[in-house]
Amino acid sequence: MQFIFMGPPGAGKGTQAQILGALWKIPHISTGEILRACVVAKTALGLKAQAYMDRGELVPDQLLMDIVQERLNEPDANAGWILDGFPRTVAQATFLDKLLQELSGAEGSTPNPKFGLKAVNLDVPDEILVSRLLSRGRQDDNEETIRRRLQVYREQTEPLIDFYSGRQQLVAVDGDRAMELVTAELQQSLSIDS
Numbered sequence: 452m453q454f455i456f457m458g459p460p461g462a463g464k465g466t467q468a469q470i471l472g473a474l475w476k477i478p479h480i481s482t483g484e485i486l487r488a489c490v491v492a493k494t495a496l497g498l499k500a501q502a503y504m505d506r507g508e509l510v511p512d513q514l515l516m517d518i519v520q521e522r523l524n525e526p527d528a529n530a531g532w533i534l535d536g537f538p539r540t541v542a543q544a545t546f547l548d549k550l551l552q553e554l555s556g557a558e559g560s561t562p563n564p565k566f567g568l569k570a571v572n573l574d575v576p577d578e579i580l581v582s583r584l585l586s587r588g589r590q591d592d593n594e595e596t597i598r599r600r601l602q603v604y605r606e607q608t609e610p611l612i613d614f615y616s617g618r619q620q621l622v623a624v625d626g627d628r629a630m631e632l633v634t635a636e637l638q639q640s641l642s643i644d645s
């Protein structure tokens with residue numbers, strides 16, 4: 452069970468990843484949450500990341516790759532995981548492939564985890580995203596930063612839809628519906644033995 456939750460900011464991937472992670476008893480790994488915790492703790496990484504996050508820009512790939520590598524090596528990640536907010540660039544996706552290949556060779560882990568990998572794309576129209584984010588009111592949820600994050604998503608993250616659909620690993624879900632309906636559809640389309 453290895454799932455990537457993609458979608459523009461505000462699509463609801465964090466909410467869904469949290470619900471399904473608890474249901475399936477696998478960790479929900481949100482790179483945004485990890486980064487925000489580093490910002491609060493004022494670690495070197497947090498201080499570096501904060502400026503990018505406040506502007507709505509992506510934090511440099513290498514920092515994220517280090518974070519994800521470390522997190523996926525934790526013992527609780529052995530049974531599976533939901534990655535929320537990573538990968539966000541083609542370079543990050545390529546890195547994840549390599550990392551999973553390495554991990555599958557490691558003792559005690561499941562063989563060929565790449566075959567179990569599925570990427571979900573939650574789609575929601577831009578106007579809905581902007582109003583959802585404005586009502587959420589996180590530090591990086593002001594109108595200017597939101598617009599920039601949407602633009603960055605279209606430019607750098609959306610190409611991953613083709614990346615995963617080309618490998619028959621993509622599950623597209625309409626995120627512009629009631630939360631419970633989205634959860635139900637995800638449960639159905641990610642059914643574990645498929």
Ligand code: ADP
Nearest residue numbers: 460461482483503504508509510515536537539
């Ligand atoms: P959103 O609701 O915008 O999807 P996230 O919590 O996933 O928010 O991410 C917040 C911010 O953290 C992003 O705008 C970006 O600056 C940074 N970030 C999170 N994940 C990544 C990543 N994989 N690569 C680069 N930057 C990231």
